[in-house]
Amino acid sequence: MSARISRHRLLWLLPVAVAGVFTLLASSTFEDKPPDETTTVDWVLGSLAAPLVRDRGDRTATITNLRLAGSYNATTGDDLTLDRDRTPIDDTSGFDMEIVADDPGDDHALSGSLQLRVLAELNFGLNEDPTTGQFSSVVDGTTTLVTAQTNPNVAVVETGGGSARNLDWGAFRDAADDDQADDDLRLASEAFNTISEIVKLARLGESLISETEDNRDTLENMGLDQPLDVACDNGGAVGQGQGESVLIWRIDAAGSDEGNIGNGDSLEARFGNCFNTGIDRFLDGTIVMDNYEPPRGDAPRTLGLDLDFATFFFSENEVTITTVPDAASPRVDGGLGLSYDESLVTTTPP
Amino acid sequence: MTLQNMEARLCLMAAVALAAGTLIYLYARATPVPTATLALCLGSLPTLLHTAAFTLLGLAVVAPWPRLVPVVCAAWLAIECAFEALQSPAIADAMNLSTLGAHSSLLRAYLHGTFDPVDLLAAGMGAVLAGCIAVSTGNHRVQRP
Numbered sequence: 001m002s003a004r005i006s007r008h009r010l011l012w013l014l015p016v017a018v019a020g021v022f023t024l025l026a027s028s029t030f031e032d033k034p035p036d037e038t039t040t041v042d043w044v045l046g047s048l049a050a051p052l053v054r055d056r057g058d059r060t061a062t063i064t065n066l067r068l069a070g071s072y073n074a075t076t077g078d079d080l081t082l083d084r085d086r087t088p089i090d091d092t093s094g095f096d097m098e099i100v101a102d103d104p105g106d107d108h109a110l111s112g113s114l115q116l117r118v119l120a121e122l123n124f125g126l127n128e129d130p131t132t133g134q135f136s137s138v139v140d141g142t143t144t145l146v147t148a149q150t151n152p153n154v155a156v157v158e159t160g161g162g163s164a165r166n167l168d169w170g171a172f173r174d175a176a177d178d179d180q181a182d183d184d185l186r187l188a189s190e191a192f193n194t195i196s197e198i199v200k201l202a203r204l205g206e207s208l209i210s211e212t213e214d215n216r217d218t219l220e221n222m223g224l225d226q227p228l229d230v231a232c233d234n235g236g237a238v239g240q241g242q243g244e245s246v247l248i249w250r251i252d253a254a255g256s257d258e259g260n261i262g263n264g265d266s267l268e269a270r271f272g273n274c275f276n277t278g279i280d281r282f283l284d285g286t287i288v289m290d291n292y293e294p295p296r297g298d299a300p301r302t303l304g305l306d307l308d309f310a311t312f313f314f315s316e317n318e319v320t321i322t323t324v325p326d327a328a329s330p331r332v333d334g335g336l337g338l339s340y341d342e343s344l345v346t347t348t349p350p
Numbered sequence: 351m352t353l354q355n356m357e358a359r360l361c362l363m364a365a366v367a368l369a370a371g372t373l374i375y376l377y378a379r380a381t382p383v384p385t386a387t388l389a390l391c392l393g394s395l396p397t398l399l400h401t402a403a404f405t406l407l408g409l410a411v412v413a414p415w416p417r418l419v420p421v422v423c424a425a426w427l428a429i430e431c432a433f434e435a436l437q438s439p440a441i442a443d444a445m446n447l448s449t450l451g452a453h454s455s456l457l458r459a460y461l462h463g464t465f466d467p468v469d470l471l472a473a474g475m476g477a478v479l480a481g482c483i484a485v486s487t488g489n490h491r492v493q494r495p
Contacts, residue, residue, distance in 0.1 A: 012411040013422075020404035020426070023368075024433050027375065027396065028460035 036075040038345040039299050043082065044069040045202050048306055048335025054197060057326035059101050059110050061194060066095040068198060070121070076299035080340040081206050082199055086125040089195070093118040097191060108179035114139045116191040122148065126196055129153055129169035137188035144188040146172070159184045177327070198336065200279060201314070205307045205338045207278045208269050208287065209294050212247060216261050219249045232274035241318055243274035243282070265292045273319045284319035285312030295340070303340040309333055357410045359487050364406035371399035394472035401430045401476025409484040423481040430473035438465040
């Protein structure tokens with residue numbers, strides 16, 4: 001009876017099944033997300049084997065024994081990032097810094113060795129003045145204490161047990177370049193400014209992880225050692241040159257996610273005058289990313305990354321072939337390790 | 351009823367079911383639901399509609415062979431149940447699906463979904479509903495052209 005109708009017709013079941021399975025999978029993009037929960041993110045920025053070196057033309061700072069750490073509250077849906085109004089830096093933080101003037105004959109150039117220690121949690125913000133906290137800068141046995149005060153919002157500076165003086169934070173930040181100021185104040189100011197520079201480098205690391213994750217499928221399809229062009233944010237302003245940027249997957253670490261970009265892998269990012277709006281800087285040079293650990297999946301997540309800079313310009317202005325390090329175009333070498341750990345905040349039922 | 355008429359009806363009903371499921375995803379899931387029962391129904395209704403829709407499409411294909419109706423219904427129910435089971439953490443771990451998921455963002459997103467036993471029930475109801483529609487539409491007494 002049914003022989004008059006070709007059995008080839010049954011082949012139509014195949015596209016029906018394929019479409020069914022595809023829509024079944026695609027429907028997951030509409031899945032209900034679990035409600036956000038409160039989390040705590042503990043973060044640490046630390047030294048690597050190669051010390052972090054920052055050359056700004058008139059002086060070069062070498063930073064060792066670095067540990068900037070803190071924790072902040074967030075929710076499960078938030079990115080793990082230091083891109084926050086305030087990033088509290090706790091009292092386990094500090095670093096050693098040696099500053100060498102590029103021109104030793106310049107009496108006004110800043111030089112010296114210091115140890116910065118955070119003594120009370122610093123309510124730090126990249127674009128905000130601290131309102132609480134205290135840190136010390138020790139230079140040749142002389143301690144300069146800097147205390148954040150709220151009303152008025154000033155830095156209270158006390159050097160070598162002497163009388164305290166109030167400086168507004170703008171003046172305190174500028175003191176590093178003020179050749180009329182005393183060296184202890186200048187070095188304390190330089191140390192405080194260095195905190196901002198390190199946090200900006202960490203933000204760059206975060207953006208590299210985001211960029212890699214956004215392009216993960218493409219990079220995996222291309223395989224190891226194949227450069228993937230990534231868009232820069234240049235081009236808006238008149239006269240702004242073009243930027244170039246590539247991402248390269250270098251090492252596929254052994255482990256459960258071998259064959260894919262995952263934990264322990266190494267990648268490389270190369271930039272040429274590439275403007276990044278997220279951190280508001282022009283980037284030029286190469287950054288090697290080791291021990292890649294992206295914050296994937298649901299909370300609690302972790303983020304880990306070792307950044308290795310090689311003559312890397314991290315500049316407020318465009319970088320060209322004639323660019324040399326200066327205050328607005330500092331050059332960074334060495335390493336910085338990022339480690340963020342998210343944990344769910346447990347609440348006791350009433 | 352002619353074969354073409356019945357195929358057209360089954361396909362039309364499948365399209366309606368798919369459209370209804372899409373509308374639920376687009377609108378109903380974003381809005382708060384007043385009761386838990388309604389939330390439960392709305393949560394699993396797309397599974398019911400999806401199963402019904404693709405079972406109906408399958409039944410449209412096999413319309414000339416009425417004895418295949420239960421086979422198509424059971425087959426599509428099995429597919430839906432299998433995919434729902436993949437969202438169970440125990441099964442996903444046992445099958446090492448995280449490695450598989452790393453190859454496809456779509457599969458990765460799917461595996462991130464939540465296993466819900468009610469969805470299995472909804473899939474069963476969808477398959478039965480499609481079978482009933484096919485029978486009531488005249489699949490068992492179709493006049494071939």
